Amino acid sequence: MSKRQEGGLQAPTRHPIDWQNPEFYDETKLNEELERVFDICHGCRRCVSLCETFPTLFDLVDNSETMEVDGVAKSDYHKVVEQCYLCDLCYLTKCPYVPPHEWNVDFPHLMLRAKAVKFKKQGASLRDKLLSSTDNVGKLATIPVVVDMVNAANRTPSVRKVMEKTIGVHTKARLPRYESPPLRRRIQNDLGDRAVPAGRTSGKVVLFSTCYANYNNPSIGEDLVAVLRHNNIPVRLPDEERCCGMPKLELGDLESVAKAKEINVPELVKWIEQGWDIIAPVPSCVLMFKQELPLMFPDDPDVAKVRDHIYDPFEYLMLRHKHGKLNTEFRHSLGKVAYHAPCHQRVQRIGPKTMEFLQLVPDTEIINIERCSGHDGTYAVKREFHDNAMKIGRPVFRKIKQAAPDHYCSDCAMAAEHIANGLGDGSEPKHPIQLARQAYGI
Numbered sequence: 112m113s114k115r116q117e118g119g120l121q122a123p124t125r126h127p128i129d130w131q132n133p134e135f136y137d138e139t140k141l142n143e144e145l146e147r148v149f150d151i152c153h154g155c156r157r158c159v160s161l162c163e164t165f166p167t168l169f170d171l172v173d174n175s176e177t178m179e180v181d182g183v184a185k186s187d188y189h190k191v192v193e194q195c196y197l198c199d200l201c202y203l204t205k206c207p208y209v210p211p212h213e214w215n216v217d218f219p220h221l222m223l224r225a226k227a228v229k230f231k232k233q234g235a236s237l238r239d240k241l242l243s244s245t246d247n248v249g250k251l252a253t254i255p256v257v258v259d260m261v262n263a264a265n266r267t268p269s270v271r272k273v274m275e276k277t278i279g280v281h282t283k284a285r286l287p288r289y290e291s292p293p294l295r296r297r298i299q300n301d302l303g304d305r306a307v308p309a310g311r312t313s314g315k316v317v318l319f320s321t322c323y324a325n326y327n328n329p330s331i332g333e334d335l336v337a338v339l340r341h342n343n344i345p346v347r348l349p350d351e352e353r354c355c356g357m358p359k360l361e362l363g364d365l366e367s368v369a370k371a372k373e374i375n376v377p378e379l380v381k382w383i384e385q386g387w388d389i390i391a392p393v394p395s396c397v398l399m400f401k402q403e404l405p406l407m408f409p410d411d412p413d414v415a416k417v418r419d420h421i422y423d424p425f426e427y428l429m430l431r432h433k434h435g436k437l438n439t440e441f442r443h444s445l446g447k448v449a450y451h452a453p454c455h456q457r458v459q460r461i462g463p464k465t466m467e468f469l470q471l472v473p474d475t476e477i478i479n480i481e482r483c484s485g486h487d488g489t490y491a492v493k494r495e496f497h498d499n500a501m502k503i504g505r506p507v508f509r510k511i512k513q514a515a516p517d518h519y520c521s522d523c524a525m526a527a528e529h530i531a532n533g534l535g536d537g538s539e540p541k542h543p544i545q546l547a548r549q550a551y552g553i
């Protein structure tokens with residue numbers, strides 16, 4: 112007889128996302144599953160401090176007539192769903208009931224299903240379409256001359272007020288700048304002929320530039336390329352690239368995620384088959400290829416190939432360090448660095464590789480901060496969520512203020528911008544790869 116256990120003791124596994132099955136979109140079935148999982152969460156409450164999703168749920172339950180989940184109106188379930196930004200932290204850091212536990216709780220992917228059902232029924236607002244169309248908006252906004260107009264408009268209070276009123280982008284949210292030319296026009300391709308393999312790394316890298324580094328912050332990509340080349344790793348770009356699909360996933364627009372995959376995966380596989388590894392400088396984009404696409408397309412061997420050959424930048428450098436292939440001749444110390452580990456990197460289960468790298472720099476003290484910054488994709492820029500985003504980020508802002516560091520940084524440059532907004536002292540964040548380049552003195 113199997114013994115029922117309180118909480119899972121085995122490593123979490125995950126079931127594929129059954130998004131091509133018509134039952135996935137059956138609202139009655141979805142509501143039954145929401146009620147089942149909400150009931151487990153209501154009895155558990157471990158996740159209450161992670162985000163606004165759980166406090167919203169528990170308030171609905173506590174204020175209902177029965178004070179149980181059955182007292183919550185089904186029409187209120189969406190209030191819970193809309194607070195989830197799919198960071199995955201509850202799944203990987205808190206929940207004892209994830210598979211293989213028999214209760215089979217996958218809270219983020221249940222929220223994703225609810226978002227997908229809503230998207231199928233209602234589509235998305237103009238604001239959400241704009242925020243998730245990173246490729247199209249980025250292409251337009253980085254046209255010379257247009258780029259200056261867009262940046263000026265995004266910093267003009269009267270324009271921002273109109274934006275808040277008309278499309279719901281909060282006036283106080285820090286919108287990323289656009290830069291021209293984009294990263295993809297700044298990088299010269301290396302040949303891979305001087306690559307030195309080490310462990311499972313081939314020693315030659317295709318840089319999936321990502322929309323953010325391409326259009327908003329090309330210097331992250333340039334710093335990464337400089338650090339890789341300084342470590343004798345040839346770098347090139349893929350011939351073609353689309354948004355990884357993460358902003359569309361956040362909306363529940365799974366068809367658009369699939370369309371982007373149809374462009375990106377064959378292109379990346381083409382290079383993997385020629386012996387190149389893949390790196391992307393934004394943790395959410397790496398996670399898309401490492402986790403979400405493999406769960407959406409569990410039988411696609413090409414998706415699996417990309418999953419097995421894509422790396423976080425510092426994961427890659429530290430994998431090579433294991434084999435003596437990291438240049439550790441640092442010329443400059445960094446002093447005191449407050450380092451924020453973003454959720455989408457933490458849930459890759461690679462360990463604190465960025466921190467481990469920065470700790471190799473002599474006379475450098477790292478203050479590690481493992482808490483949500485509150486940025487969370489597009490959550491922080493939305494009128495209805497910005498105040499929550501600032502509240503979620505407050506412990507991070509406080510810790511940085513207390514530490515009074517020489518630099519603060521996050522692998523997620525958007526989270527770093529949100530942190531700068533929360534600090535509100537005019538200081539500018541760094542990216543860890545920028546600090547790495549600075550430490551090398553290159």
Ligand code: SF4
Pocket residue numbers: 161162163164165194195196197198199200201202218219222
């Ligand atoms: S995935 Fe993140 S945002 Fe969503 S419920 Fe879990 S902790 Fe909250």
Ligand code: SF4
Pocket residue numbers: 151152153155156157158159165201202205206207208216218
């Ligand atoms: S997701 Fe898991 S850990 Fe979090 S409240 Fe629900 S049951 Fe508890």
